[in-house]
Amino acid sequence: MAHDAGPGATGVDPEQLWLRTTEPRRGRRPSFSREAITAAAVTLADAEGLEAVTMRRVAAEVGAGVMSLYSYAPDKETLLELMIDHVSGELPTTNPLTGDWRADLKTIARLQRDHMLRHPWLPAAVATRRTPGPNTLAFLERALAALRPTGLDGAAKLEIFAQLTAFVAGHVNYEIAQAATTRSPDRGAAEARYLAAVAADGHHPELAEALSAPGRALTPEATFTRFLNRLIDGLDTA
Known part of the structure; x- marks a missing residue:
């Protein structure tokens, strides 16, 4: 994945990423979401590999400005974490266990x-x-x-x-x-x-x-x- 980390990128804060609100609180409501950003990144990675996933490409896919994406994914490491968990939602977790x-x-x-x-x-x-x-x-x-x-x-x-x-x-x-x-x-x-x-x-x-x-x-x-x-x-x- 290309290294185009955003402003103030300091790595993943798990509490901020998974336990707190994901939507900006100020200003008008955006026409995109963290879910949409993540889904767009996954689609790019599936089609072209991780190297194709840049903030600029993802922003173009969701029709947003590049800088606005950093409110949802402040750096590329965070975006990758979001992508992994997004696709993990496809894995079944309720099928019965056999006991073996x-x-x-x-x-x-x-x-x-x-x-x-x-x-x-x-x-x-x-x-x-x-x-x-x-x-x-x-x-x-x-x-x-x-x-x-x-x-x-x-x-x-x-x-x-x-x-x-x-x-x-x-x-x-x-x-x-x-x-x-x-x-x-x-x-x-x-x-x-x-x-x-x-x-x-x-x-x-x-x-x-x-x-x-x-x-x-x-x-x-x-x-x-x-x-x-x-x-x-x-x-x-x-």
């Missing part, structure tokens, strides 16, 4: 994956977030409820959710990169030839054995499921 915490965590991870694939800028954004907003907190509450049967303390539950989210974000980044490679068949074929040559050179026996193993389903869904199962099934709650 591993199964429920896998469901949560799949929801996160689908969500991040819809918003490809999210994996990078969540790595820098500071202050979870109401929508994010609702999904976190759901994950903590799913972990209740483990008997783990609160800190451990939070760590597991952070680990799960980091895994999903990293894997979605991997999926996006793989999709870009697939769109370049020449590059994919060159990489396959390279690995075949390395495996046959006699200096990499472990790699040669690994590459000669029976193939597995390589669809994005199948690959994600294998990785997810290894992560969740291997969690130790002792």
Whole structure:
């Protein structure tokens, strides 16, 4: 995201951002809102990536002056927090839990994956977030409820959710990169030839054995499921 921080930008104040009024109190009522500004920023990020999201572009989308936006999002860091929480409202938080915490965590991870694939800028954004907003907190509450049967303390539950989210974000980044490679068949074929040559050179026996193993389903869904199962099934709650 371009760094065009506004006047007096000092980082995110979570109390100001999430607990206090979001509308200016003085002057005539504006024809736009923080919700509209955030939605416009999300639309830009979805279509063109975070680098396209500048205050000038967002202002143009909502028909506002650039300086007036700073009453709602005083800096780009704050705008990013608003964007993350805005799209987090898409995540379901009322679907019944099964009581099988591993199964429920896998469901949560799949929801996160689908969500991040819809918003490809999210994996990078969540790595820098500071202050979870109401929508994010609702999904976190759901994950903590799913972990209740483990008997783990609160800190451990939070760590597991952070680990799960980091895994999903990293894997979605991997999926996006793989999709870009697939769109370049020449590059994919060159990489396959390279690995075949390395495996046959006699200096990499472990790699040669690994590459000669029976193939597995390589669809994005199948690959994600294998990785997810290894992560969740291997969690130790002792």
